[in-house]
Structure formats: C-alpha cells, structure tokens
Amino acid sequence: MKKIQMVDLKGQYTKIKEEVDSSVLEVLDSTAYINGPRVHEFQKNLETYLGVKHVIPCANGTDALQIAMMGLGLKPGDEVITADFTFAATVEVIALLQLTPVLVDVDPVTFNIDVEAIKNAITPKTKAIVPVHLFGMCANMEAIMQIAKEHNLYVIEDNAQAIGSNYTYSNGKKAKAGTIGHVASTSFFPSKNLGCYGDGGAIFTNDDDLAHTIRGIVNHGMYERYHHDVVGVNSRLDSVQAAILDIKLKRLDDYNTARRKAARAYNHAFAGQDQIVIPTGRDVCSGICDTCDCHVFHQYTLRILNGKRDELVKHLNENGIPCGVYYPIPLHRQKAYLDERYNERDFSVTNQLVKEVISLPMHTELDAEQIEFITSTVINFVNS
Numbered sequence: 001m002k003k004i005q006m007v008d009l010k011g012q013y014t015k016i017k018e019e020v021d022s023s024v025l026e027v028l029d030s031t032a033y034i035n036g037p038r039v040h041e042f043q044k045n046l047e048t049y050l051g052v053k054h055v056i057p058c059a060n061g062t063d064a065l066q067i068a069m070m071g072l073g074l075k076p077g078d079e080v081i082t083a084d085f086t087f088a089a090t091v092e093v094i095a096l097l098q099l100t101p102v103l104v105d106v107d108p109v110t111f112n113i114d115v116e117a118i119k120n121a122i123t124p125k126t127k128a129i130v131p132v133h134l135f136g137m138c139a140n141m142e143a144i145m146q147i148a149k150e151h152n153l154y155v156i157e158d159n160a161q162a163i164g165s166n167y168t169y170s171n172g173k174k175a176k177a178g179t180i181g182h183v184a185s186t187s188f189f190p191s192k193n194l195g196c197y198g199d200g201g202a203i204f205t206n207d208d209d210l211a212h213t214i215r216g217i218v219n220h221g222m223y224e225r226y227h228h229d230v231v232g233v234n235s236r237l238d239s240v241q242a243a244i245l246d247i248k249l250k251r252l253d254d255y256n257t258a259r260r261k262a263a264r265a266y267n268h269a270f271a272g273q274d275q276i277v278i279p280t281g282r283d284v285c286s287g288i289c290d291t292c293d294c295h296v297f298h299q300y301t302l303r304i305l306n307g308k309r310d311e312l313v314k315h316l317n318e319n320g321i322p323c324g325v326y327y328p329i330p331l332h333r334q335k336a337y338l339d340e341r342y343n344e345r346d347f348s349v350t351n352q353l354v355k356e357v358i359s360l361p362m363h364t365e366l367d368a369e370q371i372e373f374i375t376s377t378v379i380n381f382v383n384s
C-alpha cells in the first residue's frame with residue numbers, strides 16, 4: 001500500500017509535472033513575474049469557470065477577506081457576524097480592521113453558520129455577515145441572502161474551502177460557491193481544492209463598482225499611476241503561481257470528483273456505525289449522490305460520539321494514518337477574541353463539535369486499498 005498522506009501534493013504534481021514545469025520555465029524566461037499576462041489569463045479563465053463578472057487575484061486568502069471588507073467601506077465599530085467554528089483568518093481580519101466580530105454558533109449537521117443564530121445576533125450596528133463554506137459545502141445561502149436583504153447587510157462569502165462547489169437553491173437553480181453574496185474570497189494555499197505552489201488568493205464579485213474599488217486597494221490604493229486615492233495594501237498573485245493555477249483549474253472538476261468519490265467510499269464503509277456520524281448535505285441534497293456537485297470535500301469530517309475522539313487520533317497516528325482536528329478550540333474561547341458579551345449557552349453546537357470532530361485523509365490521489373485500511377482501522381477502534 002502507498003504511504004497514506006493527509007494531502008498528497010506530490011502524487012498530484014507528478015501527473016501534471018511536464019505541463020507545470022514547462023509553464024513555470026516560460027514565466028521565468030518571460031521575466032513578467034508580477035502582473036504578467038499569465039495572471040490576466042488565469043483571472044479570465046476563473047471568471048468563466050465560476051460565471052462571475054470579476055475575479056481580482058491577490059496574495060492569499062486572508063488578504064482576500066480583508067480587502068473585500070475594505071472594499072465594502074466597513075468602518076471601525078461596525079459589527080460583522082461570522083461562524084464560531086472556522087479557521088481564525090475569518091475573525092482575524094474583522095478584528096484587524098477594528099470592526100467588531102460577532103461569533104455565532106453553527107449547524108450540527110452541515111457545520112455551517114446557523115441561520116437562526118445570525119438572526120438573533122443582528123443589532124443596529126450589524127453591517128455584514130461572513131458565511132464560511134466549511135469543509136467544502138456552501139452555507140445556507142438562500143436564507144442568508146434573505147436575512148441580508150431584510151436588514152440591509154453585506155454578505156461576504158469565505159470560499160477558501162469550497163471552490164468549484166455548486167449551491168442548489170430550493171427551486172433547483174444552481175450557482176457556484178462564491179458567486180452568490182456581494183463579494184467572496186478564496187485561498188489558493190497548496191492544500192486547498194485549487195491550490196498553487198506557494199501563497200495565493202482571489203476576490204470575486206459581480207459588482208462593477210466594487211471590483212474597481214478593490215482593484216485599486218490591492219495595488220496601494222492606486223487607480224492612476226502614483227495617485228493614491230484610498231489607503232490600500234500590496235497584495236498580488238505572482239505569475240508563476242498563476243501559471244500553475246491555470247493548469248490546475250482545467251482539472252478542478254475532476255479533482256473535486258475524485259474527492260467526492262473518496263468521500264462516498266468512506267461514507268459507504270461507515271454507514272450503520274452508531275458511534276460515527278458521517279457528513280451529509282443540507283436537506284435538499286445528500287451532498288454525496290452520484291450526480292450531486294454541492295460538496296467538494298475540502299475535508300472529510302466525522303463526528304465520533306463515544307468520547308474516544310482523542311484516543312482515535314492517537315491510534316490512527318500510531319497506525320500510519322494521518323488525521324486532523326479542525327477545529328479543536330472554538331473561536332469565542334481563543335484568547336485574542338474573548339468578548340464578555342458571549343454566553344457559553346449560545347455556543348452549544350460548536351462546544352460539542354470541537355470534542356467530536358476528526359478529519360480523515362482527503363485528497364485527489366486516495367485509492368481503494370488506502371480507504372479500506374483507514375475505514376477498517378477506524379471502525380475496529382471505535383467498536384473496541
């Protein structure tokens with residue numbers, strides 16, 4: 001059996017090595033390292049793939065979130081509602097801009113931001129909602145957009161984990177993750193579903209004016225050379241990364257299909273295990289049927305109900321199976337983001353999930369033998 005990896009970047013690279021190597025060498029030869037034609041080509045191709053009017057590449061997914069918030073003109077003191085159960089980048093940029101993060105609980109089935117909790121957290125100071133499409137599946141965007149409309153709020157989708165996923169509306173209509181809110185951010189960190197070989201990120205929007213504002217912000221607030229109209233940042237995707245991303249974008253649907261295939265095999269093996277909760281989709285969609293493309297499984301995350309999650313992590317590691325706990329501490333209990341207004345009672349789901357979740361190896365190169373070994377090791381341990 002091949003050695004099991006949490007993410008197999010080498011196996012994936014080996015299959016596209018010739019194309020990547022020659023493309024990278026072309027960029028080196030061109031010397032157009034920053035804002036070269038490859039960045040523009042990738043931007044156009046990603047706009048077409050997503051069906052969105054504007055993609056603005058930038059340096060990483062954290063910058064993308066920050067720049068999206070700057071572009072919307074959010075001001076210190078404005079409240080921004082986001083999920084308690086996510087990677088810290090989301091709340092970090094809210095705090096950095098001196099906006100007030102308002103963390104709320106998540107849904108125990110989808111792990112995504114809880115719609116009722118959003119409603120309860122809205123105050124006259126609320127200006128925006130940041131749903132995070134956690135682990136590869138969209139938050140309940142239809143309900144979130146409705147709330148935003150009623151309360152005149154912006155919606156910023158943190159799409160770092162769900163690129164390529166399709167959101168299905170209750171009437172069956174579909175839209176790509178990251179094209180539904182007013183603006184969205186994504187990350188091209190190597191282990192993401194569309195990852196480059198360094199850091200990278202992008203902002204998406206259908207709003208022409210916002211796109212214009214953001215194009216200036218990423219480039220020192222310049223709209224005309226050496227005229228600095230607003231305070232900006234320096235956040236760029238380089239041409240080498242763009243060349244690599246363009247090659248991988250053509251394969252993104254295949255990569256996501258491979259992830260779903262692995263997830264289906266996992267789910268099949270774990271079905272009927274009463275101490276294990278397998279990931280499922282929202283009510284309109286199981287997330288894992290053959291034709292469905294709403295979940296792109298950035299992570300394959302189980303809940304272990306018998307209190308043996310930490311022992312399972314140890315057992316898997318001892319058996320050569322890498323795994324992860326995303327995320328072990330709720331954001332509302334992180335030192336940097338403590339807020340006396342929070343009440344533990346409002347975070348019952350997140351507080352439970354941090355004790356139960358475990359993410360198994362998930363990438364495009366998993367094979368049947370590896371999945372059989374992983375699933376039988378988990379099942380034997382959980383029932384021991």
Ligand SMILES: *Cc1c(COP(=O)(O)O)cnc(C)c1O
Pocket residue numbers: 060061062063086087089090132158160161186187188189199200201
């Ligand atoms: C990875 C990630 C980010 C940050 O992306 P970077 O490119 O690492 O800055 C933000 N939000 C979520 C949910 C992520 O998973």
